[in-house]
Amino acid sequence: MPAFVGAVQVVYVSSGAVFNIGDVFQIHPVSQSKTFAGSGSFNTGENINVRNDYSATNTYDSDGIDQPIAFNV
Template sequence: MPGFVGAVQVISVSTGGVVNIGDVFQIHPIAYAKTFSGAGSFNTGEGITVKNNYSSTNTYDVDGLDQGILFNL
């Protein structure tokens, strides 16, 4: 069923983002990322106290290759 959309303003779209306006059957955003972070790095909010006497993040990747996204359709 078609829909009517009024004025749309898109300021920005991230690298792996998808913008859809109207009817769609399938959307396949494809992006990948590898994130290394230490203890307490993704804490958000007001008045957070994090005490890490010693923190070490292991970034050694033995295999060298991760799962590919080439054929993920």
């Protein structure tokens, strides 16, 4: 459904983001990233108590491509 949009100021749009104003059928943000984190890194909440006596993150990746995005358009 069409809409009237007033003034818009875009300060920053990251490389994997999509900025849209108006009607759209499909949006395909295309980006990829790989995150390595040790134990207890992504804990969220209140009163978290994490004890890691020994923590090692294996960052070795034998394959070159995990999920190709070449034809995801």
